[in-house]
Amino acid sequence: MPKRVDHAERRTEIAEALVRVAGRRGLHAVGMRDVAAEAGVSLRLVQYYFETKEKLLLYGLEHLAGKFGERLATRVRAAGDGPGPRATVEALLMTALPTDEESRTFHHLYTSYAVLAVTDRTLAAQPFIRNPDAAEGVLAAVLRQAQAADLLRPGVDAHLAAAGLLAMSAGLGTSVLVGQRSPESAAAVLEDQLNRVFRAADAGG
Amino acid sequence: MPKRVDHAERRTEIAEALVRVAGRRGLHAVGMRDVAAEAGVSLRLVQYYFETKEKLLLYGLEHLAGKFGERLATRVRAAGDGPGPRATVEALLMTALPTDEESRTFHHLYTSYAVLAVTDRTLAAQPFIRNPDAAEGVLAAVLRQAQAADLLRPGVDAHLAAAGLLAMSAGLGTSVLVGQRSPESAAAVLEDQLNRVFRAADAGG
DNA sequence: ACGGAGATGATACGGATGTACCATCAAGGG
DNA sequence: CCCTTGATGGTACATCCGTATCATCTCCGT
Incomplete structure (x- = not known):
């Protein structure tokens, strides 16, 4: 047998190249050649690991959602030890707000995928x-606990409150993404909403 | 002079053809030929009234926003006479929720344009x-009045409440659009939020 | 009525895109 | 050792898209 390669790892590398280049130029403008160039491999290789563009996009979406889920879980866990x-x-x-570049990219691409999913049933079956x-279940559980x-x-x-908060957060995220609102202003709106859901603070630090 | 044609009207017809076909197959999948076919004119005509695709998209966005603004104003005015x-x-x-086909199309395309605007500064300068x-100003004014x-x-x-409501509505709209939530459920979430902003009803019908 | 300008049609062109095909290289097992 | 098989590279192909070009038709002013 010849040189053995870790397919999973390679696919991840390529998927992340897709995410990077799509984040920069928009998902609509990215082709297999762009992904190949960004990943530093040949076009043939991208074909080799993802036979078709659709499969590449599917995997890219999965990967993106996974990464973001981890990030979210980490932050929530860190806050869970807190007040x-x-x-x-x-x-x-x-x-969930697009503050730094990573979350901006996430919002950008996730919205792009969502738009595609409206007309593409293969994509619509995915983690949307x-x-x-x-997320709604988790948030609702935390609220019930509170x-x-x-x-x-x-x-x-x-x-209902959990669904509302998530929807508001998503809507604000889009506003921030298109430059209609600053991250700070979005955070203020969210804060205001939390004041409508939680009792007035008393023992908070 | 030859046959004189109302350019504005023709442009509107073509723009509406764009909206229809894009609503059906997605903005990413629509080309000038599709728009021409949908409008029942030749490709050349679309070129004639909109020299470039970018200008067509720009006008389409304007038209879409205008139509929706009218629809919204009409409904609000009708409700204004009420309770x-x-x-x-x-x-x-x-x-603003995507309930019927018209508002679904609006949401779908508006989100598509928003995604494009993230990377296209020409589009970003538009009515986003x-x-x-x-809308936020109007809503805030109504709330202040209340x-x-x-x-x-x-x-x-x-x-802040106005911004929050609008963001929540937008977020719910996206959820409904991708089939993640039913219009009824979205309406319920919104209703719940209004109960958090308005006092408990007493004199309502 | 006729010339000219505006409106429309048909089609060519260059580029880009996704995919398919053919060749080559590398390593490990018989 | 060499032959199989997985991993690559290069490139051709068919197609589609936006745009440009050339030609034609139509009707109004004079």
Whole structure:
């Protein structure tokens, strides 16, 4: 047998090249040749590891979602050791905002994929349903927990509030992405919303 | 002179053809030939009235935003004659949800344009900034008015609340668009949020 | 009525794109 | 040792897209 190569690793490298170049020039403008150049391999190689462009895009989306999920989980875990549920929720929502370049790219590409998914049923079957639903479940659980600790304002429905927060965060993210709103302003809107869901702080640091 | 044609009208027809076909197959998949076929004219004609594709897209965006603005204004005006500020706000936000085919198309294409605007500065200079800011202003004004009439919960910042509502509505719209959430569920989330902003109803019908 | 300008049609062109095909290289097992 | 098989490279091919070019038709002013 010849030189043995770790396919999974190679696919990851290429997928990350896709993400980089798509983040720079837009997903609509990226071709296999661009991905190959960005990854420093030949066009043939991209074909070799992903037979078709559709499969490349699919894998790229998966990879992107995975990376972001990790990032989010890390931040939430870090905040989880902290003051309380509100901090956790804040960490979750603020991380979802496109502040640095990495999260900007995520928002940009995720929105691009979402737009494609509207007309492409192969893409529509992908994690657009699963991931945000999972996030909503997690957030709702945290809110219910906070509710049990009497940290929420009366009459709050955890599930509805969670959905609302996530939707607001996503909407704000888009605004920030297109330059319509500053990250700080978006954070302020989110903060204001959290004040509508959580009781007024008393023992907070 | 030969047959004189109303250029503005013709441009509108072609722009609407663009919107239709892009709504069906996605903006990324639409070419000048598709627009021409949809409008029932020759490719040359599309070139004649819009010299370049970029100009066609620009005009299409303008037209789309204009149409939707009208639709929104109509619904809001209709609600304005009704019970009160909350009904107005509800009309505004519910209209922004992609319920029927027209608003679905609007959301789909507007998001597509937004994605393009991230990397295309010519597109970014377009009404992405102006329109939503205007909507935010209008909504904030209505909320301030409601606040003056003591219809809001205490401590509500009209401007922040307006921004939040709009962002939430946009986020929910995207969810509905990609099939992640039903229009009814989105409406419920919005309703819940309005209950957090407005006082509990008392004199409502 | 006729000339000219505006409106429209047909089609060519250069470039880019996704994919397919053919060749080559490298390593490990018989 | 060499032959198989996986990993590459190079490149051709068909297609599509936006744009440009050339030609034609139509109708109004004079």
